[in-house]
Amino acid sequence: MKVVVLTGAGISAESGIRTFRDSDGLWEGLSVNQVATRTGFGRNPELVNRFYNQRRRQLAEVTPNAAHFALAELEQKFGDDFLLVTQNVDDLHERAGSKRLIHIHGELLKKRCTWCEQTTPCDVDLSAEDHCAKCGREMGMRPDIVWFGEVPHGLERSYEALQRAEVFAAIGTSGLVEPASRFGAKAKVYGAHTVEINATETAKSESFDEVLRGPASETVPRWVARFAGR
Numbered sequence: 001m002k003v004v005v006l007t008g009a010g011i012s013a014e015s016g017i018r019t020f021r022d023s024d025g026l027w028e029g030l031s032v033n034q035v036a037t038r039t040g041f042g043r044n045p046e047l048v049n050r051f052y053n054q055r056r057r058q059l060a061e062v063t064p065n066a067a068h069f070a071l072a073e074l075e076q077k078f079g080d081d082f083l084l085v086t087q088n089v090d091d092l093h094e095r096a097g098s099k100r101l102i103h104i105h106g107e108l109l110k111k112r113c114t115w116c117e118q119t120t121p122c123d124v125d126l127s128a129e130d131h132c133a134k135c136g137r138e139m140g141m142r143p144d145i146v147w148f149g150e151v152p153h154g155l156e157r158s159y160e161a162l163q164r165a166e167v168f169a170a171i172g173t174s175g176l177v178e179p180a181s182r183f184g185a186k187a188k189v190y191g192a193h194t195v196e197i198n199a200t201e202t203a204k205s206e207s208f209d210e211v212l213r214g215p216a217s218e219t220v221p222r223w224v225a226r227f228a229g230r
């Protein structure tokens with residue numbers, strides 16, 4: 001069985017990481033334009049880096065929940081026939097054991113130089129004034145987060161997997177951020193059975209073959225249990 005799962009901020013909510021849409025379009029009190037666009041970074045790189053530094057530090061205070069672990073279990077079962085595509089920039093999927101994973105919106109634990117585009121691991125606070133270890137230039141270090149208007153990572157691999165998928169699930173995502181919001185429709189066109197797993201109704205709920213409501217820490221393990229014996 002070929003399975004593709006898309007996750008969003010909702011899967012990490014019960015681990016203590018706030019979602020974006022659930023806080024009135026603000027992410028921890030700041031607007032998308034301030035902290036999630038290239039223009040925002042150009043205007044105030046220190047504010048943007050400070051914002052992501054806080055998010056990165058928060059990772060030490062949170063742990064994966066039952067939903068993250070259940071998806072790692074599903075991967076164990078299906079191996080290369082499984083792909084997890086996450087919009088989350090935290091590392092909770094990895095810490096739960098997921099390996100076949102694409103962070104389409106980037107990762108808090110990586111940094112990128114805006115001059116030479118070199119991406120490297122980052123587990124400390126970042127400042128735009130830091131020098132790039134590769135090209136030596138300063139005033140260009142940013143978190144490796146895909147901001148609005150930028151091209152997501154790993155789209156080609158995601159689309160290939162969606163074409164082959166027999167089952168597609170969208171977990172804890174509002175379905176408002178493109179292109180991930182179109183993954184369900186794409187998978188369906190290619191013949192997959194599509195499932196939405198979310199605490200509440202979303203703009204896309206009606207387009208799924210099946211909808212499971214409730215907190216991810218309960219609904220995801222229940223959904224994963226269906227595959228026992230397959």
Ligand code: NAD
Pocket residue numbers: 007008009010011012013014017018019020021022027087088089090105171172173174175176177197198199200202214215216217
């Ligand atoms: P979103 O905030 O737009 O939507 C979250 C969705 O999760 C909502 O539909 C909500 O109903 C649902 N939800 C909330 N709690 C839930 C729970 N306990 N169980 C199941 N569902 C629950 O998130 P999005 O669709 O991922 O898009 C927002 C963007 O913001 C993403 O691109 C992401 O990169 C970024 N973001 C990431 C994180 C993170 O890495 N953890 C956190 C906030 C925002």
